[in-house]
Amino acid sequence: MVTANHDQAEYDPTEFPPFAVTVDMVVFTIDDDRLRVVVIEPGDGPAANRWALPGGFVRADEDIEPAAWRVLRTKTGVTGTDHLAQLGTYGAPDRDPRMRVVTVAWWAIIPDLPEPVPGRRVEEARLVDVDDVVDASFELAFDHRTIVADALDAARSEIELTAVAASFLDEQFRISDLRQVYETIWGLELEPGNFQRKVRGLKGFIEPTGHRSSESPSGRPAELFTCSDVTAKLAVPFRHPDSRSDA
Amino acid sequence: MVTANHDQAEYDPTEFPPFAVTVDMVVFTIDDDRLRVVVIEPGDGPAANRWALPGGFVRADEDIEPAAWRVLRTKTGVTGTDHLAQLGTYGAPDRDPRMRVVTVAWWAIIPDLPEPVPGRRVEEARLVDVDDVVDASFELAFDHRTIVADALDAARSEIELTAVAASFLDEQFRISDLRQVYETIWGLELEPGNFQRKVRGLKGFIEPTGHRSSESPSGRPAELFTCSDVTAKLAVPFRHPDSRSDA
DNA sequence: ACAATAGTGTCTATCAGACACTATAAC
DNA sequence: GTTATAGTGTCTGATAGACACTATTGT
Numbered sequence A, B: 001m002v003t004a005n006h007d008q009a010e011y012d013p014t015e016f017p018p019f020a021v022t023v024d025m026v027v028f029t030i031d032d033d034r035l036r037v038v039v040i041e042p043g044d045g046p047a048a049n050r051w052a053l054p055g056g057f058v059r060a061d062e063d064i065e066p067a068a069w070r071v072l073r074t075k076t077g078v079t080g081t082d083h084l085a086q087l088g089t090y091g092a093p094d095r096d097p098r099m100r101v102v103t104v105a106w107w108a109i110i111p112d113l114p115e116p117v118p119g120r121r122v123e124e125a126r127l128v129d130v131d132d133v134v135d136a137s138f139e140l141a142f143d144h145r146t147i148v149a150d151a152l153d154a155a156r157s158e159i160e161l162t163a164v165a166a167s168f169l170d171e172q173f174r175i176s177d178l179r180q181v182y183e184t185i186w187g188l189e190l191e192p193g194n195f196q197r198k199v200r201g202l203k204g205f206i207e208p209t210g211h212r213s214s215e216s217p218s219g220r221p222a223e224l225f226t227c228s229d230v231t232a233k234l235a236v237p238f239r240h241p242d243s244r245s246d247a
Numbered sequence C: 001a002c003a004a005t006a007g008t009g010t011c012t013a014t015c016a017g018a019c020a021c022t023a024t025a026a027c
Numbered sequence D: 001g002t003t004a005t006a007g008t009g010t011c012t013g014a015t016a017g018a019c020a021c022t023a024t025t026g027t
Helices: A064-076 A130-134 A144-161 A164-168 A175-186 A192-201 B064-076 B130-134 B144-161 B164-168 B175-186 B192-201
Strands: A020-031 A034-042 A055-057 A083-090 A101-109 A122-129 A207-212 A223-226 B020-031 B034-042 B055-057 B083-090 B101-109 B122-129 B207-212 B223-226
Touching (some): A020 A064, A020 A164, A020 A175, A034 A144, A055 A064, A064 A083, A064 A101, A083 A144, A101 A144, A101 B101, A122 A130, A144 A164, A144 A175, A164 A175, A175 A192, A175 A223, B020 B064, B020 B144, B020 B164, B034 B064, B034 B130, B034 B175, B055 B064, B064 B083, B064 B101, B101 B144, B101 B164, B122 B130, B130 B144, B144 B164, B144 B175, B164 B175, B175 B192, B175 B223
Parallel strands (some): A020 A101, B020 B101
Antiparallel strands (some): A020 A034, A020 A055, A034 A122, A083 A101, B020 B034, B020 B055, B034 B122, B207 B223
């Protein structure tokens, strides 16, 4: 088979088309029983004076996941998280007006994140309700609304299959705290008694600490639990209760 | 906060580190009740004379998913597939000796793929058992063994949640054909009667065609079904039977 | 005492799996 | 008839959800 080689240049390693590779971070936290996401107002670039996800270029000698951690830290001051997962890669040719960029999007969960602090070359950093982003009442630059929507889908699925919901909470937590995480992310109410029994019965999810909560405003103090591995896959999924066979 | 700007260069759009962006394809098919994957022997590059996934550079003005389709077609002659999903992006700094490359990996399912044909700049193309790749008895270049293993995990999960198993089959298929797909991918046997009842009861999975199979070697001819949307999310997951609460 | 939250008992409907059974074809 | 596969009936054990109930704290 003889073919004209008018497009062979792109197969030549010395003439590959150069791309910029960035990372963008979708950082979730729960604040006041609302699912929120960290956004920044960049100090420069095409998203200056607009809100956007924290993001930045991957360095020439840096793997992608470390770049995600570094960008998160330098842009928002956020340092630790139990959970960082790759969401997907977005690379429409026109997604950034400056140049050809593909961005690797990640999503993470940070407990107790009151207000992020603006980092280098960042004007402002704040938390915004995920719902407002997804329904576009709070606008984000680039394709970041889509990325947040995809991250929300990923989070909703992930808490069914793994113990990651616990990473929204402190080291020790009550079962009712964990239930609130599910209720917030799924946007529904769960029956406290059944939740209790179900989650206690799941292997590899939570372990009792032997301590009891002292902060309860009233009522019987709750037993405190920990989750040793938030990435652990649950033996049985904790299923979102919307699925009915008569759907 | 005053900081040395020794690393500010990377924030300058005109001086971002240039990356090559490639796509790599994990193409599954079922052949003789074995799950197989398409591999090629590139005619040049660092994987010449080794087996590797079909892959290639994304063009300067091309979105990533079209690039995946193009690469698949030009390298292996494979043109159509019902299912193409992004798997993840791999970008360790040393994963390609030539240059800094990040690759966006995709997985796809092609029914009835007897033998792929080597495309441009490809010496050979063939199918290989997925198991042999994952257990490294069949070696692949770069990090392609990891990518195939991740794709297998993705496929095993995806057939629980969507109708994608049907994309291994022809337009019309018997329920026992569909059962064989699950058995092959999960590596176990399912009880035919229960499978039949379960899959017939799931909304949005299969629809009867009104025809019956004429190719049955013996026995009662089976009703033929179609799947109108292989990407449809099942209302109720078709669960892999390994998960027991006493696990 | 009451209010509030934690946690358990129990009933019921549903569903997965085991397996016997019937149905319909080729031979 | 036998054999093979398609498809159904039916039982059982597990589980999710509803909801009543007990348990343990503060006020």
